[in-house]
Amino acid sequence: MKRSHRRHGAFWVGLYGILWVGAMEFWADLAYEFMRLKSGKLAYFHKGLRAMALIQSAL
Numbered sequence: 233m234k235r236s237h238r239r240h241g242a243f244w245v246g247l248y249g250i251l252w253v254g255a256m257e258f259w260a261d262l263a264y265e266f267m268r269l270k271s272g273k274l275a276y277f278h279k280g281l282r283a284m285a286l287i288q289s290a291l
Contacts, residue, residue, distance in 0.1 A: 249287040256284055 256263060267277045 245287065250291065253284055253287055253291075 267274065270277075
């Protein structure tokens with residue numbers, strides 16, 4: 233199901249994106265283990281990792 237509107241605007245991502253990236257770095261081992269266990273959700277995990285890479289490239 234596709235959303236009819238964005239979940240978060242650019243302002244929100246600018247404010248909280250750095251916190252999200254920091255948390256991912258802190259919890260990386262656990263997050264990758266979770267991704268390994270839930271292989272059916274890999275497409276969603278990859279979308280999140282791509283979003284995180286875009287946020288990091290802007291910093």
